[in-house]
Structures are given as structure tokens and as C-alpha cells.
Amino acid sequence: xATVPPPLARIYDALRPRMLQRLLExxxxxxxxxxxxxxxTARAQIGAVLEHLGNFLATGDLRLHRAFLQTFLAMxxxxxxxxxxxxxxxxxxxxxxxxxxxxEGARRPEGVExxxxxxxxxxxxxxxxxxxxxxxxxxxxxxxxxxSAHMPGLRS
Amino acid sequence: MTAxxxxxxxxxxxxxxxxxxxxxxxVEPRLGLYAVLDGMGGAKAGEVASRMARDTIxxxxxxxxxxxxxxxxxxxAIAAGGTAVHRAAKASREHHGMGxxxxxxxxxxxxxxxxGHVGDSRAYLLRGGRLQALTRDHTIVEELVARGLLAPExxxxxxxxxxxxxxxxxxxxxxxxxxxxxxxxxDRLLLCSDGLYGYAATEAxxxxxxxxxxxxxxxxxxxxxxxxxxxxxNVSTVVIEAPGQAPTSTQVVRTNxxxxxxxxRQRFLAIAKERGLTRNPIVRGLDPKEAxxxxxxxxxxxxxxxxxxxxxxxxxxxxxxxxGGWFERGGDWASIRGVIDILGASARGxxxxxxxAEPQLGILLDVAVSRALVVAELALGGLLSDRxxxxxxxxxxxxxxxxxxxxxxxxxxxxxxxESRDTSERFVDRPTIPFLxxxxxxxxxxxxxxxxxxxxxxxxxxxxxTNPRAELIKQVLVAxxxxxxxxxxxxGTAVLSARELYGVRAIDDAGxxxxxxxxxxxxxxxxxxxxxxxxxxxxxxxxxxxxxxAHQRLVGxxxxxxxxxxxxxxxxxxxxxxxxxxxxxxxxxxxRRCADLERRFATVADDDGHLWGAQGDTEx
Numbered sequence: 001x002a003t004v005p006p007p008l009a010r011i012y013d014a015l016r017p018r019m020l021q022r023l024l025e026x027x028x029x030x031x032x033x034x035x036x037x038x039x040x041t042a043r044a045q046i047g048a049v050l051e052h053l054g055n056f057l058a059t060g061d062l063r064l065h066r067a068f069l070q071t072f073l074a075m076x077x078x079x080x081x082x083x084x085x086x087x088x089x090x091x092x093x094x095x096x097x098x099x100x101x102x103x104e105g106a107r108r109p110e111g112v113e114x115x116x117x118x119x120x121x122x123x124x125x126x127x128x129x130x131x132x133x134x135x136x137x138x139x140x141x142x143x144x145x146x147x148s149a150h151m152p153g154l155r156s
Numbered sequence: 157m158t159a160x161x162x163x164x165x166x167x168x169x170x171x172x173x174x175x176x177x178x179x180x181x182x183v184e185p186r187l188g189l190y191a192v193l194d195g196m197g198g199a200k201a202g203e204v205a206s207r208m209a210r211d212t213i214x215x216x217x218x219x220x221x222x223x224x225x226x227x228x229x230x231x232x233a234i235a236a237g238g239t240a241v242h243r244a245a246k247a248s249r250e251h252h253g254m255g256x257x258x259x260x261x262x263x264x265x266x267x268x269x270x271x272g273h274v275g276d277s278r279a280y281l282l283r284g285g286r287l288q289a290l291t292r293d294h295t296i297v298e299e300l301v302a303r304g305l306l307a308p309e310x311x312x313x314x315x316x317x318x319x320x321x322x323x324x325x326x327x328x329x330x331x332x333x334x335x336x337x338x339x340x341x342x343d344r345l346l347l348c349s350d351g352l353y354g355y356a357a358t359e360a361x362x363x364x365x366x367x368x369x370x371x372x373x374x375x376x377x378x379x380x381x382x383x384x385x386x387x388x389x390n391v392s393t394v395v396i397e398a399p400g401q402a403p404t405s406t407q408v409v410r411t412n413x414x415x416x417x418x419x420x421r422q423r424f425l426a427i428a429k430e431r432g433l434t435r436n437p438i439v440r441g442l443d444p445k446e447a448x449x450x451x452x453x454x455x456x457x458x459x460x461x462x463x464x465x466x467x468x469x470x471x472x473x474x475x476x477x478x479x480g481g482w483f484e485r486g487g488d489w490a491s492i493r494g495v496i497d498i499l500g501a502s503a504r505g506x507x508x509x510x511x512x513a514e515p516q517l518g519i520l521l522d523v524a525v526s527r528a529l530v531v532a533e534l535a536l537g538g539l540l541s542d543r544x545x546x547x548x549x550x551x552x553x554x555x556x557x558x559x560x561x562x563x564x565x566x567x568x569x570x571x572x573x574x575e576s577r578d579t580s581e582r583f584v585d586r587p588t589i590p591f592l593x594x595x596x597x598x599x600x601x602x603x604x605x606x607x608x609x610x611x612x613x614x615x616x617x618x619x620x621x622t623n624p625r626a627e628l629i630k631q632v633l634v635a636x637x638x639x640x641x642x643x644x645x646x647x648g649t650a651v652l653s654a655r656e657l658y659g660v661r662a663i664d665d666a667g668x669x670x671x672x673x674x675x676x677x678x679x680x681x682x683x684x685x686x687x688x689x690x691x692x693x694x695x696x697x698x699x700x701x702x703x704x705x706a707h708q709r710l711v712g713x714x715x716x717x718x719x720x721x722x723x724x725x726x727x728x729x730x731x732x733x734x735x736x737x738x739x740x741x742x743x744x745x746x747x748r749r750c751a752d753l754e755r756r757f758a759t760v761a762d763d764d765g766h767l768w769g770a771q772g773d774t775e776x
Contacts, residue, residue, distance in 0.1 A: 025733065084534075084541035091530055098523075102405075116519055119526040123500075126533030133540045134489040140547045147554050 008114050009058045015104060015114075016050050019097045023050075026096065033076070033085040034092065048072075049093050053121060062128070069129050083133040087126060094122030162263060162339075164190060165371035166394040169379045171351055172387030178202030179349050179392040180210040180256075188263035189217050192277050192392045194349040196323070197245075197254030205254040208244060209237035209324050213260060227334055230262040230272045234324070234332045238274065241325035255325030259291060259347050261396060267339045269396075272332045275323045278353060280361070281337070282344040287362040290335055290345075294322035318350070343398045344371075348378070351391030355382040360651050363716060369464070370411075371395040381648040405520050413521040414463035416514070420506040421456045427502040428452040436498070437491045438482055441693075450697065451478070455499050458708075459528050463521075468531035469715050473708040475535035481683050481700075483539060492536065500529050603641070603702055610691050610699035611640045617685035618678070628674040629681070631657055632710070636678060640706035650706075654713035668718060675714065679707050 023046045027034035034042060052068045055061075069090075076086045098118040105111030164185055170177040180203075182191035193210050195202030216233035224232065237258060245254045257275025264270070271279045276293040292298055297314045299321045300306035311317055324330055339345075344365050353361065356378070364377045375393045382391040425448050433439070439447035458470035479492045503525050511518025603611075615637045622629050635653035642649050657671060686700045 025736070082541045083544060084538045087534060087537040087541075091534060094530075095527075112519060116523050116526070119523050119530070123526050123529045123533065126530050126537065130533055130536050130540060131493065133537065133544065134493070137540055137544050137547060138489065140544065140551065144547055144551050144554065147551065 008110055008117065009054065011104065011108075011110055011114055012054055012057055012101075012118075015097075015100055016054065019050055019100045020047055022100055023093060023096050033081050033089045046093060049090065050097065053094070053097065053118070056121060057117060062124075065125070066128050066132070069125065070132055073129065073132060083129070083136075087129050087133075090125055090129065091122055094118060094125060098122065161399075163371050163397040163399055164395065165375045166190070166192075166392070167372070167375035167379055168390065168392040169351075169383065169387075171390050172383060174390055176200060176203055177390045178206055179351070179390040180206035181392055181394060182210050182214055182260065183394060184214060184217075187214070187217050187221065188265075189214065189260065190263075190347060190394045190396055191258055191260035192347040192349050192394055193256045193258045193324075194275065194277050194351075194390065194392070195254065195256040196320075197251065201245075201251045201254035202256070204244070204251055205241045205256040205325055209234075209241050209256045209258055212237040212240040213258070217262065226262050226264045226268070226270045227336060230260060230270045231332045231334055234258055234260060234272045234274060235330050238324035238330035239328055242328050245325050255320075255323040257294075257320070257349070258324055261345060261347060261394075263339065263396070267398065269337050269339050269345065271335045271337070271345075274330055274332055275320050276318070277347070277349050279335075280346040280348070280365070282346070282362065282365045283340065283342070287358065287365065290337070291333065294320055294333070296321050339398045341398055344374075345396040346378075347394040347396075349390060349392045351387075351389035352378055352382045352393055355385035355388060355391070356648075357385075357652065357655065359655055360648070363651055363655075363713075363720065365395070366720070371397050377648065381651070384642075384648040384652065408517065409520050409524045410464055410466055412517055413524060414460055416510050416517060416521060417456075417463055417506065417525075418460050420509060421453065421460075423509065424456045424502045424506050425449075425452050427505040428498055431498045431501055433495065433498045433502075436494050438478070438487065438495055450701075451495065452499060452502065459503065459525065462528055462531075463524055465712075467712070467715065468528065468534075469712045470708060471528045471531045472535045473704070473711055475532040476539065476679070477683070477704050477707075479536055479539050480680070483543065484680075484683065485687075489540075496529075496532055496536070500532075503529065604698075606691075606695055607698045607702055608641060610686075610689055610695055611702050612637065613689045613691075614682060614685040614699055614703060615640075617688050618681040621681055621685065626674070626677070628657075628670060629677050632674050632678040633682070635710055636682065636703060636706045639709055640702045650709035650713040651716075654710060654717055658714065658717045671714065675707070675711055682707070 020043070023034075024039070024042060027037070027042055027046070034046070037045065049072070052065075056065050056068075072090075073083065073086055076089075077083075081089075098115045101111050101115040101118055103111070105115055162185070164183055166181040166183040168177060168179050168181050178195035178200075180193045180195065182189060182193070184190070191210060191213060193206035195204070195206030195209075197205055213233045213236070216236045217229060220229055220232070223229075237256075241254065241256060245251050257273075257277040259271070259273040259275075259277040259279050261279065262270045262272075271290055273279060273291045274294060276295055277291075278293070279290040281288050281290050292302070295317065296319045297306060297311050297317050301308055301311060306314070322331065346361070346365055360381055361378065364374055364381060369377070374395045378393045378395075379391050428451075429444070429448055433452055434442075434444035434447045439451060442450065455471070455474055458474040461470045462468055475496070478495070482492055507518060507522045507525050510521050615633055619630060619633050622633065635650075635657060638653060639649045682703050683700070686696060686703065689696065689699070691699065
């Protein structure tokens with residue numbers, strides 16, 4: 001993804017507190033995994049995602065994006081959240097951020113551009129996360145085959 | 157008097173039993189006049205009566221508008237229609253006893269509507285998602301109910317429930333019931349003959365009327381609904397919609413965006429072909445043209461329908477079927493990723509072209525299509541997550557069995573074998589097209605007997621494989637059979653089936669989730685069953701297409717019902733959010749006030765609360 005023009009990145013930074021506030025207010029209706037979190041944990045998690053999205057918008061660095069998602073996925077897995085649940089939460093965050101940007105679009109045209117960018121970022125986030133999960137799935141399937149290959153009595 | 161800008165459409169159908177259509181429609185936007193009339197009488201007398209009354213009403217309004225207030229204008233116009241029919245009936249033995257019902261709506265420039273009616277043709281108003289009847293039938297039994305001589309619940313089974321107490325033509329002068337109302341933005345008025353409400357559930361009428369589709373589509377769907385319900389009478393509908401002052405971005409996407417997208421479908425296919433869709437393992441063995449149609453056009457249509465209805469259910473279902481079927485056949489992730497990426501790039505290519513021609517529309521379409529791609533990823537994520545969980549379960553089970561075996565001496569010394577059983581790289585030899593586009597969801601089409609037979613066979617196998625106690629799954633399979641057998645573009649059967657399955661469920665996990673679980677289980681069962689029937693590959697693909705489309709429609713209809721059911725809760729949530737905002741402001745003000753008081757108090761009290769300091773009147 002190409003880097004975002006500085007004005008849009010600045011608008012995003014300016015809107016971030018409002019996005020965070022909106023997400024904290026709506027988290028129970030947005031996604032079950034966000035609803036289960038206490039206020040402080042939710043603020044930390046959502047804040048981290050929003051901050052990362054800002055960095056991604058500014059740099060367009062897919063490698064860092066992927067690294068962030070890998071860490072995020074691992075941390076949520078440690079909290080017993082399924083990959084589908086993590087994906088749903090990230091999409092909910094992206095959608096809400098885009099919605100806030102859309103509201104800003106009523107005041108200045110850059111808001112609409114930012115909404116589009118955030119929607120695209122959400123799409124690429126979902127894509128990258130699925131690729132990570134698919135890799136993990138493939139790795140575990142290999143482990144399963146290795147295990148079963150060493151147990152000929154169980155192969156039927 | 158000029159009519160406000162309304163969107164209006166009307167349609168009529170002879171039904172499945174009658175040989176002639178005795179209903180007449182009046183759609184005159186120039187006059188702001190709309191009506192449905194249902195004629196009665198032997199031979200073609202009913203047809204004559206409804207047409208005569210219709211023409212008289214129209215001519216009366218055209219001649220006297222401006223000279224009379226709207227209420228009197230419509231009242232006298234309908235009465236004049238009755239007088240004309242009465243005279244004609246008396247003058248001709250052939251037409252003796254003929255008559256007609258009439259429900260008419262006159263819309264004036266102030267967006268006020270006058271509704272007038274005689275007989276049992278009805279007017280309904282859909283406002284805020286709720287349907288209300290504006291008219292009371294002029295039937296013997298309704299008169300008895302009004303006088304307290306008959307209980308309302310006895311109406312439906314009363315032998316004279318269809319006997320009119322009033323119609324146009326029975327008398328030289330007719331009493332017309334009138335009602336006035338202010339038309340609000342978003343309102344939808346429905347005028348209809350008893351051929352609609354007599355053969356379609358009120359809930360289904362409400363669902364279709366509130367679908368957001370254009371009035372001509374709604375008219376067509378309502379008629380289809382009545383035909384599915386038996387079509388025992390002529391059925392006529394007029395839908396009058398008061399659209400918003402300025403269309404929202406959602407409305408723009410639903411109308412212009414969807415149309416622009418659909419117009420570019422050939423471009424979508426061309427880009428998909430350029431990017432190598434036909435070489436993907438998923439479509440291996442298929443003719444390139446067929447591959448493009450079955451995969452690319454299917455997604456193109458799914459996006460189109462989602463844009464039209466502001467949902468994601470079609471793209472979701474497409475992706476689930478495509479990827480789910482591929483995975484079930486042992487397919488790999490890279491092929492799915494390849495197909496989705498190609499389709500995503502094709503979509504972006506189309507959007508870029510729309511943006512170049514119409515920047516404002518293009519950006520809205522861009523957002524909507526990007527969201528469709530997110531929906532596709534969500535569907536993929538769900539499948540991957542399920543498979544990951546399954547592999548974990550398998551590993552736990554394997555580890556458990558290994559521990560058991562190792563405790564048995566003869567197995568604990570089994571030498572290691574080098575044979576690999578890795579099936580992760582095993583691809584299918586035959587093409588798998590799990591989601592196949594409906595025959596012609598946009599233009600309508602039939603379904604061949606061969607495919608229909610295949611559908612029945614597959615669903616029979618699926619039913620046989622269903623746990624006898626899994627009643628809900630069996631019901632879903634029966635519904636899929638009915639919907640797939642329709643083979644047309646109508647959602648009527650899907651809506652009715654969904655309503656039947658939905659029943660009296662409550663909107664919570666316990667109420668709704670088993671239903672969606674059953675839908676998902678039915679999808680898996682049917683997909684597997686299609687691969688077991690003995691038919692040529694081409695037919696198999698079409699059978700899968702028919703069942704997938706039926707499933708897609710059922711899920712769509714079910715989602716509509718759930719959304720409808722949660723609407724009041726959403727409203728309450730919004731109200732609660734607004735109230736929370738106000739309370740938060742009040743709390744902030746109170747906290748500021750508290751802090752201020754604390755600061756002031758700190759200057760006049762010590763830690764123990766003894767007053768001192770500012771006033772300096774007490775020493776500690």
C-alpha cells in the first residue's frame with residue numbers, strides 16, 4: 001500500500017480519540033470479543049490497533065503490518081480468542097474508524113477520502129490475517145501428519 | 157394541483173385459477189391519482205365494471221381538480237364511478253349485477269394523501285418499518301364485527317367473509333369511506349386487491365414492502381408472493397413511495413452504484429480472464445467461458461445484489477460455498493487466495509473505471525466494494541478458524557491414542573515408518589465449483605427437469621444423512637427443496653420458508669443461533685450430497701448452483717427477518733447512547749463542580765474537617 005498524504009494522516013490522528021471513544025462506547029454491540037473485555041483492557045487493545053492503523057496509513061509498510069497482526073493474533077490466541085473472533089474484532093474497529101471518518105466527511109472532503117482508505121486498510125488487514133491463519137493451519141496439519149505417520153496403527 | 161415527486165408503480169396478474177383479469181389499475185402521476193379496482197359479475201361484466209369505474213374516476217378528477225377540495229374531489233369521483241357502473245348494469249342484461257370495489261389515493265402538492273375506498277380492496281401504509289392497514293373491508297362480517305355482533309377472530313372462518321356489504325354499482329349512490337394522511341419521507345403506500353392479502357401473509361407483505369427495492373420490483377415480488385400462495389384470484393398492486401429529499405450515500409449505492417456495477421460486468425469478466433482466473437486449479441477441467449461465468453460472474457452478481465440491498469449476505473454465501481467446497485475436496489489455500497485476489501483486482505478495475513467517469517459515485521462504490529471484499533475475507537476467516545479448531549481436536553485425539561498405544565507392549569515397539577501420509581498437497585482432479593450463480597437472478601429463468609431431478613436426489617441423500625432428531629436441519633432441507641424447485645428470481649418462497657422456520661424465536665443466542673447452525677449444517681450436507689449423485693459433471697455443477705442459490709435466498713430472507721426483529725432494539729440502543737452522552741456531560745459538569753467545591757473547601761478546612769484558614773476564625 002502506498003503511503004498516505006500527510007493531511008489525511010493528520011486528520012486520522014486528530015480523529016483517533018473520537019474513534020477510540022466511539023469504539024469503547026459501542027464495543028458491546030460491535031463484537032462479542034470486544035464486549036468481554038474490561039474498560040482498561042479494551043482501551044489498551046483498541047488503542048493499540050488504532051495507533052498501528054495510523055502508522056500503517058503513514059508508512060504503508062506491509063511487513064510491519066503483518067508483524068503487528070502476527071503479534072496481535074498470538075496475544076488474542078493466548079486469551080482463548082479464535083482467529084475468526086480476532087478478525088471480526090479488527091474489522092469492527094476498522095469499520096467504526098471509517099464511520100467516524102465518514103462523519104468528518106460531512107465537514108471536509110478529505111474525510112471521505114480517509115473513509116475509503118480506512119475501508120481498504122480493513123480489507124488488507126483481513127486479507128493479511130487470513131494468510132497468517134492459513135499458514136498456521138498448514139503448519140499444524142503438517143504436525144498432525146508427522147504424528148500420524150509415526151503411528152501406523154492409527155492410520156485407518 | 158401538482159403531485160409531489162413520488163415513485164409509483166402498479167402491476168396486475170390474472171392469477172392461477174381465473175381465466176380473465178377483472179382487476180383494473182389506475183396510475184396517473186400527472187393527476188396524483190392511483191387506484192386498484194376489483195370487478196365482479198358474470199362473463200366479462202366484472203372486467204367492464206372495474207374499467208368503467210376506473211375511467212370515470214380518472215376523468216372526473218381530471219375535469220374537476222382545482223374546483224373541489226381533494227377530499228370531496230376523490231369522494232365524488234369514486235361515487236361517480238359507482239353511478240356509471242350502476243347505470244350500465246341496469247341498461248344491459250349482459251351486465252346486470254356487475255360491480256366493482258375501489259381503493260384510490262389522491263396525492264396533493266402538500267404531500268397530503270386522501271384515501272377513498274369501497275369494498276374489500278385495501279390500502280396499507282408502511283412507516284418506520286411497520287405496516288398498518290388504512291382501510292376496513294366493506295364486508296358483511298366486518299360490519300358485524302364493527303357492530304360487536306361477531307368476534308374479530310371469527311372473521312377468517314366465517315362462511316360469508318367475502319360477501320361485500322358495499323360496492324360500486326349495486327346502488328345509484330355509493331357511500332365512500334375517506335381517510336386523509338400526511339405523507340412522510342420514506343413512507344410506502346400499498347393499494348391492493350384481495351388477490352394479494354388473501355394469498356399472502358401480512359408479514360411477508362411487510363417484508364417485501366420494506367425491502368427498499370424499487371416500487372416496480374416490489375409490485376412484481378408481491379404478485380409473485382400471492383401466486384406462490386395459490387394465486388386463486390386476480391391480484392393487483394400499486395406501490396407509492398415518498399423517497400427522501402436527498403438520497404443518502406447508501407441509497408446512491410443501492411441504486412446508481414449497483415446499476416453502474418452491473419453495467420460493467422463484462423469488464424469485470426475481462427479483467428478476471430486477463431489475470432488468469434481460468435488457469436486457477438479451482439476451475440481446472442472447465443471450459444474457460446464456463447469457468448468465468450461460474451466463478452467471476454457469480455461473484456459479480458453476488459456483489460450486485462449486496463449493493464442493491466446493502467447487505468453482505470450474497471458475497472458471504474458465495475465465498476463460503478466456493479472456499480468451503482474447495483476445502484472439503486482437499487483443496488489448498490493458495491488456490492482460494494488466488495481466486496479471491498483475482499476477483500478483488502477485477503472489482504477494483506471496475507471501480508476505477510466508474511471513478512474516472514463519475515468521481516462522486518465512484519468513491520461511494522469503491523467503499524462499498526471494499527466492504528464486500530472484507531465480507532469475503534470474514535467468510536474465509538470463519539472457515540479457516542473452523543479448520544484450525546478441527547486440526548487441534550484431531551491432534552489432541554491423536555496424542556491421546558498414541559499415549560494409549562504406547563501403554564500396550566506390542567505397539568510400543570512398532571518401528572517408525574517413513575511413508576508420508578501428508579495429504580495437504582493433494583489437489584482434486586475434478587473441478588469444484590461450490591457456489592454457482594443462480595440461473596438468471598437478474599433476468600429470471602427456469603430450471604431444467606434434469607437439474608430439478610438432481611436437486612431432489614441430492615436433498616434426499618442429505619435428508620437420509622441427517623440425524624433423525626435434527627428436526628431443524630430437516631426443515632431447512634425441505635425449505636431448500638421448495639426454493640430450489642422454484643428456479644426463478646422470486647424471493648417469495650424463501651421469505652415464506654424463512655418465516656415458517658423463524659416461527660416465534662426470540663432474538664438471542666439461544667433462539668436464533670440453532671437456526672443459523674442448522675442452515676450451516678444443511679449447507680455442508682447438501683454440498684457433500686451433490687458430489688454423491690450420479691449425473692454428468694455439467695449437471696452436477698448446475699444442481700450445486702440451484703441448491704446454493706436456494707441456500708443463499710433462505711439465508712438472505714432469514715437475515716432480513718432477524719434484522720427486522722432487532723430493529724426496535726437498535727432504536728433503543730441509539731436512544732440509550734444519546735442518553736448516555738447527556739449523562740456523561742452532566743457527570744463531567746458535576747465532577748468539575750465537585751472539584752471546584754473541594755478546592756474551595758480545602759482552603760477553609762483541615763484534614764480532620766475542622767474549619768479554619770480563609771476565614772481564620774479557628775486555630776487547630
